[in-house]
Every structure is written in C-alpha cells, then in structure tokens.
Amino acid sequence: MGLKKHIPNSITLLNLTAGITSVYFGVKGSPADLAMAGLFIFIAAAFDFLDGFSARMLHAKSDIGLQLDSLSDMVSFGLAPGFILYQMIGMSHGNPLEDIVAINVLPYFAIMVPWMSALRLAKFNIDDSQTYSFKGLPTPALAIFTASLPLIRQELYNDRGLFYMLITNTYFLLIVAIFGSLLLVSSFPMFSLKFRNYRLSDNIIKYVFLLVSLLLLIFLQVTAIPFIFLFYLFLSLVIYLTDIQ
Numbered sequence: 001m002g003l004k005k006h007i008p009n010s011i012t013l014l015n016l017t018a019g020i021t022s023v024y025f026g027v028k029g030s031p032a033d034l035a036m037a038g039l040f041i042f043i044a045a046a047f048d049f050l051d052g053f054s055a056r057m058l059h060a061k062s063d064i065g066l067q068l069d070s071l072s073d074m075v076s077f078g079l080a081p082g083f084i085l086y087q088m089i090g091m092s093h094g095n096p097l098e099d100i101v102a103i104n105v106l107p108y109f110a111i112m113v114p115w116m117s118a119l120r121l122a123k124f125n126i127d128d129s130q131t132y133s134f135k136g137l138p139t140p141a142l143a144i145f146t147a148s149l150p151l152i153r154q155e156l157y158n159d160r161g162l163f164y165m166l167i168t169n170t171y172f173l174l175i176v177a178i179f180g181s182l183l184l185v186s187s188f189p190m191f192s193l194k195f196r197n198y199r200l201s202d203n204i205i206k207y208v209f210l211l212v213s214l215l216l217l218i219f220l221q222v223t224a225i226p227f228i229f230l231f232y233l234f235l236s237l238v239i240y241l242t243d244i245q
Contacts, residue, residue: 005058007054008052008058008060008061008065009051009062009064011051012047012051012068013072015047015048015051015073016071016072016075016076018041019072019076019080021040022044022083022084022147023075024037027083029087029090031091034088035150035154037084037150038146040080041076041080041081041147042147044143045076045077045144048072048076070121070124077139077142077143078113078117078121078139080143081113082110082113082114083110085177087107089106089107092169092173093165094171096170106174109178113146113177113180116181116185119184123185134190134191135186135188135189136184136186137183137184137186138192142181145225146176149167152164152167152222152225153168155223189240190232190233190236191205191209191236193206193209209232212231213231216231
C-alpha cells in the first residue's frame with residue numbers, strides 16, 4: 001500500500017491538532033478565545049470528514065485508523081466543546097445561583113459532554129450497524145452546534161437582541177450540556193450523510209437537509225448552525241416515524 005496508507009492517519013492527526021488548539025483557547029476562556037476555540041472545532045470537523053473520505057478513496061482503512069479517529073474525536077468533539085460550554089455557562093446571564101453560593105457549580109455540568117462523548121465513541125466502535133445511520137447523536141454534530149455558540153455570541157454582541165440573550169442564558173446552556181449529552185448515548189435513530197447511491201428517491205431526506213442547510217448558511221451564516229442542528233433532529237424524527245429515506 002506504500003505511502004498512501006499513512007495519508008488518512010496523517011489527516012486524523014490534523015484533526016487532533018485542531019482539537020488540542022481548541023482546548024488551548026477554551027482554557028484561556030475570554031469571549032475572543034472561545035470564538036477561536038469554536039473555529040478550531042470547525043477545522044477539526046473538516047479534517048474528520050477528509051480522513052474518512054481519503055481512507056475510502058485510497059482503500060486505506062485500518063484498525064489503527066479507526067482507533068486513532070476515535071481518540072482524536074474525543075479531544076476535538078468531546079473535550080474541546082466541554083471547555084467551551086464550561087466557560088460560557090460561567091459567564092452566562094440568568095444564573096440562579098449567582099450571589100447565593102460561594103462556588104458556581106453550574107459550569108461543571110459541561111463535563112457531561114466529554115463523559116458522554118467517550119461513551120458514545122466506545123459504543124460506536126463496537127457497533128457495526130452504524131454505517132448509513134446512527135443510534136444517538138454523532139459527537140461532531142453536538143460539537144459543531146456548541147462551537148457555533150461563541151461565534152454567534154461574538155457576531156451578535158453589538159446588537160444583543162433576543163437570539164443573543166437566548167444563547168448566552170444559563171438555562172439554555174445547561175439544556176445544551178444536559179440534553180445534548182443524553183442524546184449522544186441515546187438509542188434514537190438519526191440519519192447519516194453517507195450515501196449508498198445518489199438516487200433522489202432513496203435519499204430524499206438527505207437532499208432536503210443539504211439544500212435547506214445550504215440556504216440557511218447563505219442567508220444566516222454562522223447563526224444558521226443551531227437551526228440546522230434542530231432541523232437535523234426534526235428530520236431524524238420524521239425518518240423514524242415514517243421510514244422515509
């Protein structure tokens with residue numbers, strides 16, 4: 001196989017590098033640093049897509065590559081978004097414990113994200129049925145949703161309208177940490193964007209999702225990501241209830 005067998009693993013290590021960089025900025029914790037942490041999660045997600053794509057194209061799949069991918073994903077899509085949520089809950093408004101207790105314990109709910117991400121990835125590695133569909137929320141989906149929050153916060157900071165107030169509210173961020181973490185380890189079926197074929201009749205939901213997502217990104221840019229995330233959950237529910245593919 002020669003040199004080409006190392007290409008997917010090298011891309012996976014770039015995913016890991018982006019995840020480590022995200023953690024670095026997440027630890028620093030200022031609003032600008034959190035925006036950078038979110039940006040590097042997006043970069044990690046791009047490398048995560050490319051390593052799988054290159055492995056399939058080059059016929060270079062390996063057991064080591066599978067394990068390396070999971071370890072990298074744990075950092076980029078488990079630990080890194082956990083730090084973002086921890087910091088955002090700590091600086092959020094509407095905290096019911098503010099000025100009541102000496103230690104703000106609410107940010108520690110963010111640790112559920114790396115906890116459940118680890119469980120999710122471990123379950124995924126031993127489940128051969130999750131190729132063209134998922135059981136539970138994929139870790140990159142929650143990570144990308146979380147990564148968008150500090151970027152949206154920065155984008156909307158000057159206006160500070162209703163949407164800004166929502167995503168910076170303590171209760172909203174706690175819901176993201178708790179509900180999002182539970183979705184990771186749930187058995188709720190969710191569709192994958194991998195295609196067996198490209199016929200419209202066999203992939204109508206996927207094409208609808210991609211088209212709507214593209215339009216939302218064009219018109220709303222980074223603000224579109226939470227809506228795309230909710231739309232993904234909604235379409236997964238539609239598939240579950242109707243068996244439409």
